[in-house]
Amino acid sequence: MSAQSSPVPSRRGNYDLVMAAFVGLLLISNIGATKLIAFGPRVDVGGVQLLPIITDGGAILFPLTYILGDVLAEVYGLRRANRAILTGFVLAALMSLTFLVVDAAPPAADWPNQDAWHAVLGFVPRIVVASLLGYLAGQLLNALVLVRIKQRWGAGRLWVRLITSTLVGELADTLVFCLIAFGPLGNPLGGESIPWPALLNYTAVGWLYKVGVEVLFLPVTYRVIAAVRRREPEGA
Incomplete structure (x- = not known):
């Protein structure tokens, strides 16, 4: 095949990297x-x-998942955003199952850290159940609200879509996560609940913090969405 007839490689988008x-x-x-x-x-x-x-400790990076969730929904649409959300769900479930099996496996005679492993990562299954259910509720609602507002009122006022979807998604996520991870709904999974005053503090702080991070990062989110969209071959 001559050089002139060689196919020109198509420009690839960033969906796989964002996901x-x-x-x-x-x-x-x-x-x-x-x-x-x-x-x-x-x-x-x-x-x-x-x-x-x-x-x-999850609060350090978790709000960034909502920023990327906004990028996925705004640039790629609801179907591909949900695909990324479900991929995360499956891999987080696999991680939890792996830690559960490792925790139950007998430790080597010369390995002295079984109690430390169990004390920290032995608690992960309850955390991941809480995270998975909260994550599904929050991320799916976040993507749905963002896309539905865009369909109803057009592509303008991106900041309204980003903030509204975050308020709804993070509220659902935080309530479900806190009530299972450190509240009474998670007791059947093992571990103990923290007292109600501390739980209410934890829930309110978590929601306000996550929403605050997204509002603070709005200029960054705008730029990321624009940069990702420019690199999409279909001009998403």
């Missing part, structure tokens, strides 16, 4: 969420625990 980053952030966050973190002294007002601010 890989999305799934990777989800898996890292699920492990980080096994540790609760507190900032500040103890302050109670009217039976409500205002301080310390309670969150978990």
Whole structure:
């Protein structure tokens, strides 16, 4: 075949890279969420625990999954966004199952860290069940709200779509996750619940923090969406 007749390679989009980053952030966050973190002294007002601010290690990166979720839904549409969401669901479930099997396997006689492994990663199945259910509810709602607003009112006012979808998605995600991971709904899976004042603090802080991160990163989200869209061969 002559050089003139050789096919020109088509320009590839970034869907696979965005999905890989999305799934990777989800898996890292699920492990980080096994540790609760507190900032500040103890302050109670009217039976409500205002301080310390309670969150978990997953909060460091998890809000970025919503930013990438917005990119997926805005650039690629609901079908391909849901494909990435379900891929993350399956791999997070596989991670949880793997940790469960490893935890149950007998440790080598010369390996002294079984108790440490169980204390941290032995708790992951409950965290991942909470994360998976919250993640499905939150991400699917986030993508659905973003796409439906775009279909109803057009492509303008991207900031309205991003903030509204985040408010709805993160609320569903945070409520489901907190009530299962550290609340009474997760007790059948093992482990203990934290007291209600701390749980309410944890839930409110988690939701406000995640929404705040997305609002703060709106300029970055705008630029990422524009950059990804420019690289799509179909001009998504």
